[in-house]
Amino acid sequence: MDYIGPACRCSLTEVTGYSLTLAYDEVYLISIDDGVETNMITVQAVSLSNGDTVSMKVDGTTITIYLNDVVWAALGDGINDTTGTAGVYTNSVISSGYPGISGYGGGPNAAADDFYATEV
Numbered sequence: 001m002d003y004i005g006p007a008c009r010c011s012l013t014e015v016t017g018y019s020l021t022l023a024y025d026e027v028y029l030i031s032i033d034d035g036v037e038t039n040m041i042t043v044q045a046v047s048l049s050n051g052d053t054v055s056m057k058v059d060g061t062t063i064t065i066y067l068n069d070v071v072w073a074a075l076g077d078g079i080n081d082t083t084g085t086a087g088v089y090t091n092s093v094i095s096s097g098y099p100g101i102s103g104y105g106g107g108p109n110a111a112a113d114d115f116y117a118t119e120v
Helices: none
Strands: 003-010 017-023 026-033 036-044 054-059 062-067 083-085 088-090 098-104
Touching: 003 054, 017 054, 017 098
Parallel strands: none
Antiparallel strands: 003 017, 003 098, 017 026, 026 036, 054 062, 062 088, 083 088
């Protein structure tokens, strides 16, 4: 399966950052700390449509996930040292870094466009 999505707090020298990956009807928020992945949320049976906009904002220890510029309240509870629910989560594993795009797989089904990043 091919996954793609926004990433925040990425390192230029290590495999580190927060990754929001989407594929078909699944959403994963993952913390990657020096190559070690930890699921922060896992949601299945999510409905996305062509043209939907998915974004992630990290401010301090708060991570907020948006669908079409509205907090994505359909997402579930945080897991594995991540607190919060309904699109707003708290995690302090990674304190700084750069925006980016995360992906997994390599087949023809993962696609994204109109990437935009800004500093909070």
